[in-house]
Amino acid sequence: MVNSTSELVFIPAPWVGHIMSTIEIAKLLVNRDNHLSITVLLINPPPTFGWSFAVTTYIQSLAKTKIDRITFINLPQDKNSSVSKVPMATLTDCINNHCKYVRKIVAHKMSQPVPGLGKVVAFVVDMFCTGMIDVANEFNIPTYVFFTSNAAFLGFKLYIQTLSDDKNQDVVELSNSDSKIPVPCFIKPVPTKVFPATCHTQEGLEFVLRSARKLRDAKAIIVNTFLELETHAIDSLSKEKTVPMVYPVGPILNLEAGAGKASSNDDIITWLDTQPPSSVVFLCFGSMGSFDEVQLKEIANGLERSGHRFLWSLRRPPSDQTTTAPSDYEDPGTVLPEGFLERTAGIGKVTGWVPQVAVLGHDAVGGFVSHCGWNSLLESLWFGVPSAAWPIYAEQQLNAFEMVVELGLAVEIKMDYKKDFVNQKANKVVVTTEEIESGIRRLMEDYKLRKKMKEIREKSIATVAEGGSSYASVGRLIKDLKLNLL
The missing domain is CATH 3.40.50.2000 (Glycogen Phosphorylase B;)
Structure with missing residues (x-):
């Protein structure tokens, strides 16, 4: 038998x-x-x-x-x-x-x-x-x-x-x-x-x-x-x-991802609880995503000039790219523009690691500046949160092209951005304040995109x-x- x-x-x-x-x-x-x-x-x-x-x-x-x-x-x-x-x-x-x-x-x-x-x-x-x-x-x-x-x-x-x-x-x-x-x-x-x-x-x-x-x-x-x-x-x-x-x-999807760490990040959810619905732009670049100080200052300036509320997962680049993953800053103020944290204290929050699924699922989050890792994009679709594409490595540039150009489900910040993990000195591209501000404004103010994301959210759940x-x-x-x- x-x-x-x-x-x-x-x-x-x-x-x-x-x-x-x-x-x-x-x-x-x-x-x-x-x-x-x-x-x-x-x-x-x-x-x-x-x-x-x-x-x-x-x-x-x-x-x-x-x-x-x-x-x-x-x-x-x-x-x-x-x-x-x-x-x-x-x-x-x-x-x-x-x-x-x-x-x-x-x-x-x-x-x-x-x-x-x-x-x-x-x-x-x-x-x-x-x-x-x-x-x-x-x-x-x-x-x-x-x-x-x-x-x-x-x-x-x-x-x-x-x-x-x-x-x-x-x-x-x-x-x-x-x-x-x-x-x-x-x-x-x-x-x-x-x-x-x-x-x-x-x-x-x-x-x-x-x-x-x-x-x-x-x-x-x-x-x-x-x-x-x-x-x-x-x-x-x-x-x-x-x-x-x-x-x-x-x-x-693992919709419970990071739940074990969420207790140490209660202040993030508590802060989001105080924000208006769909008002916060969330910046997170994955487990290997980090930028040098020059780029971080451009991001900060772009955020500040956009005027939108924000939650920024800021990670410190490893000193040795081949052996260490990004980590959290003890004091992010040391790499950000002088006075940035004080000037944006009422509308923004800079933090380290975040429980991404919990954040994307929060009613206050209205946009996601993403490295376009496929899991992250699927999570954003599931929760109906539109993305701004800032790919970094692997197939993420193609993912960005598909989401922005092919499907019209995201806006572009820098679709062809690539980070060279092998030869760091070769990576000289800096995304400007103007590009970042423009991308965030389009992300948070494009109501046709927001409607389209609600439709794909319903389809992703139904399928x-x-x-x-x-x-x-x-x-x-x-x-x-x-x-x-x-």
Whole structure:
């Protein structure tokens, strides 16, 4: 008799945001089908990575977490990772060095099934863990990729690979040109200035190409997006014969993110409680977002000149970009214009780390100056808070282009801004007071945008409810996963 339960092996990339998203979709799947069980294999990043301490601390906390039919296994830390000029390539090498641990765990599960649990029927791996597809293939187990970004970026990566491998296009030369090119997953031509920084060097491009090729080896790709948001991108992917099946299942959000820290930030929520509805512009640039003193003064001046109320999450740049993440200032006044804090005391609040979900969900917040990380954008859509795009790294420039130009769901502050984490001295671009003031005014005073955001908020909530498109897509995914049991 065939065991009626099915076990999935999940492998998230070692970022807190990626692990959180993985846990959320794992919870969604086991809650939708009580014949599924999931083992999450957790990878610790190299100690030299800026976010390693935060990830390691979070992974340790998961050891105490009890979720029905979800088990966490902390893999041994690998200390033999190579170092590349492309940080993501270094991280990918680290992840691939854990294949031996994954292979051993899965072999044990296959040879000695746990009573009450079924056999392993699929791997579900993060978009940066596609090297694990080779391990799954050794056991004749299919692999599903959990793509934590959007459908447009997925289509972009695959198209870049097509340009390079099939059409012999010099993508590095193209990326460094000042032009626009048609990309199937976008309605409008995409400026090369918003291409990810990895496309601008040969070494970076090789990382993108390897990643894209492996994506095509997956049985299916699960994308944290929804049909009503990215209709064109999802349709274009479905028409590509060489692209695996795509399941849009989002928005997958951790709406309790940061709740454990919220007690130490009660003053933030208390301050917001005293502000008028939709009056506050919230500035937050993600876990790795920070600026030098010159840029901070421009931001402060732009805020002050806009006249709008603000909540600013101000982070101090690390002294060593390769080993330390941004931290909080003991005294932010030391890097801000003289008298700024005193002059804006009645309308503004400068703080360090913030509980972003709680802030975006507060009635007083009317705009979000964002680095355009995909999780942050999905959160802003969920709460109906319009964004002003100020991307920093990774695919955030493309996210900004999609939100501002393609979908009209955000305004621009500096859509093509890029921060060079490898060569800090090369990063000379300063966003001016005038650009910041203009962006904030448009963000807070564009009532058509505000109305559009309310509409997409309703769609984002409806799509995950019973009868919604993402709800249905999750149902199809579960059926597909369980077919592997046969």
